Every structure is written in structure tokens, then in C-alpha cells.
Amino acid sequence: MSGRVLVTGGGGVVGGAVVRVLLDRGDAVRSFARCDYPDLRARGVEVQRGDLADLAAVERAVDGCEAVIHTAAKADFSLDPRPYVTTNVVGTANVIAACRRRGVPRLVHTSTPGVVYDGRSITGGDESLPYPARYDAPYAATKARAEQLVLAANGDGLATVALRPHLVWGPGDTQLTAEILRRARAGRLRLIDHGAAVVDATFIDDAAAAHVLALDTLVGPAGPEQRPVAGRALFIGSGHPLPIARMINGILSAAGLPPEHRSVPFGVAYALGTACEAAWRATRRSGRPPVTRHLARQQATSHWFDLTAARRDLGYRPAVTPEDGFERLATALRSPTLGERDHAAG
Numbered sequence: 001m002s003g004r005v006l007v008t009g010g011g012g013v014v015g016g017a018v019v020r021v022l023l024d025r026g027d028a029v030r031s032f033a034r035c036d037y038p039d040l041r042a043r044g045v046e047v048q049r050g051d052l053a054d055l056a057a058v059e060r061a062v063d064g065c066e067a068v069i070h071t072a073a074k075a076d077f078s079l080d081p082r083p084y085v086t087t088n089v090v091g092t093a094n095v096i097a098a099c100r101r102r103g104v105p106r107l108v109h110t111s112t113p114g115v116v117y118d119g120r121s122i123t124g125g126d127e128s129l130p131y132p133a134r135y136d137a138p139y140a141a142t143k144a145r146a147e148q149l150v151l152a153a154n155g156d157g158l159a160t161v162a163l164r165p166h167l168v169w170g171p172g173d174t175q176l177t178a179e180i181l182r183r184a185r186a187g188r189l190r191l192i193d194h195g196a197a198v199v200d201a202t203f204i205d206d207a208a209a210a211h212v213l214a215l216d217t218l219v220g221p222a223g224p225e226q227r228p229v230a231g232r233a234l235f236i237g238s239g240h241p242l243p244i245a246r247m248i249n250g251i252l253s254a255a256g257l258p259p260e261h262r263s264v265p266f267g268v269a270y271a272l273g274t275a276c277e278a279a280w281r282a283t284r285r286s287g288r289p290p291v292t293r294h295l296a297r298q299q300a301t302s303h304w305f306d307l308t309a310a311r312r313d314l315g316y317r318p319a320v321t322p323e324d325g326f327e328r329l330a331t332a333l334r335s336p337t338l339g340e341r342d343h344a345a346g
Helices: 013-026 038-042 053-061 081-102 138-152 176-185 204-216 244-254 266-282 293-300 308-314 322-334 336-345
Strands: 004-008 028-033 046-049 065-070 106-110 122-125 159-165 234-238 303-305
Touching: 004 013, 004 053, 004 336, 013 028, 013 159, 013 204, 028 053, 046 053, 065 081, 065 204, 081 138, 081 204, 106 138, 106 204, 122 336, 138 234, 159 204, 204 234, 204 308, 234 308, 244 322, 266 293, 308 336
Parallel strands: 004 028, 004 065, 028 046, 065 106, 106 159, 122 303, 159 234
Antiparallel strands: none
8 A cells, every 4th residue: 555544443453453454564554533542653653533423524534545444333232223323324424425525445344244133043144145124233233224335335436345254352352352251250141052053253363354455455456357346245254163152261261261151041031131121221221231132142043154255355364263362362361461451341
């Protein structure tokens, strides 16, 4: 890349990993996020602060960039849909509009496999899977709308691609990894149906590599050798599906915690999720309930995806197996800085 790359959410888990890859290969990088990140400034990143809902601020961040990697999103499981709409839908629409107004020709968008999840198991599903008619969580609903906006925007001087990394985890992850450790330390972690459902999680380094491959593919020379990814969504994973119990206990072991074997039936978890959602709405509580119907379904159903399209059209080659990832996570958690951050998150 000869120009500057904007990474929205550059201080987040995926965004931060993408920034590191870009910097390590010599790209000029600008980050756009609501918070300040002195560690990024120290590494030479141009940090701009702002809100995705503010189109003028997004335009200023996009100005002068050759490409945008849009990783910023609201990504938890609270119930109020309004913040999700503001960040994930309005924010993404603003990124698209800013790219067009400022003449930025390439946009890589971080989506999620949740956009095709309908509550049933998916085993080896590919990109032909349709969007479901309904969603039971505002995160998936708004990410689906954002992905549709990005794909529809492809053309007329703007090339777009959406990546769907599945269950991103690893050092520094404040979502999946931190949540497992937080619940385990509080004694509130349980498997559903013994954790037998099979999933394929994506180590953070592989997720970041996929984003940069997508960026490079979009900016590659036009012609018959260019891989046809523009206007498409692609699944990203490790290529090593494994039972949820193995995934959870591998993360616990990396943190020096005992394995979890306690389990509740799906029916009990789903009923509890229904009750928690009702209580949260009745009392207008903020934040996320300890369990929701969506979380219960996710842990009771298998979901892993065919990576053929990403391998073929991006040249994506996941480099970190789950076992490798557990070792890397254990090493990182033993470091003073990340260890302190991990305990603070817990």
C-alpha cells in the first residue's frame, strides 16, 4: 500500500490486530475510535477520536486515505437495539458515505457469521446460506443490515468486501476469551448439553491476516488474475472445528484454571434466558443479562463453516490451530501487562 489505511476501531481486538499487521509491513495507518489510544500513537499510528454516528467526523477520518478497514461495532448481548442501530447500521452507512464523498476506493468490512444464524445447527455451511427472516438478538440483526449495506455499495468507484470471522479469540480479546474467564472465576460458568456442539473459532492473528489479505486483493491490479472478491462476503475460521467444551476448557487451562464439567440442559438454559430477558425489560435494566435465549441456542447448536471461498479467492491460510492458540494464550497471560489486563477484565 502506498497510501494511508484507516482502521475504524483501531484500539479494539480485531482492529488492533489489523493495525499491528499493517504497521509491521510498513503501511501508514490512521485509527478512528471514540477513545484515545496512547499505545497506538507511540507506534506511529495517527489517532483520530470520534463517533461513527457523526458523519462529519467519519469524513475527516477517511480524508486522504487509500482504503478503509471497518472493524468498529457494538458487539455484546445487551437487549436495547438502539445502540446497535446507531453504531452498526448508521455508523456503517456513514463509513460508506464518507468513502464515496472523499474518493476512497476500497472498503473491507468486519461482519460475522451470526448474520446467517437462524438458531439451528450449521455444519460446513458456505456463502450460499441466506439471511434468516428473523433474528433473536440486536447484534446479529444490525450486523446483517450493515453487511447488506456494504455489499450493495460495491461498484461505481468503491470496491467492498465483507469478512465473517467466527468467534474471534486470543490474547487481548475482551469478548469471548475474557467472558469465559470472568464467568469461571466467578463460579458462574456452565456448559449447555455438556458442550458437545461443535464450533470453529478464529484466533485473532488469523482474523487480522484475513483482513489484510482482503485489502490487498481489492487493491490488486485489475485483470484476469485478480481474484473476484469485490461485492462478496466470506467466512473466516481456523479450519479446525471442535466441541465447545474443548474450546472452553482449553482457554481455562491457558489461564491456569480447572476445567469446567458442570452442565445444564438446553431447555433449562433457554427458559432461564427467557426469564432473564423478561426481567431486564420489565425493570428497564441496562447492560446484558447473564443468559439470553440467543446465547443458549448458540451454545447448544453446532456452527462451523466451509472456508473454501476464502482459501481460493483471498489466498487465506489459517496458521493457528486451536492447540497452538491455547499455547499462545497461556504465554500471553503469563506476561505482566496482559495478565493484569485480563484480571481487570474479569
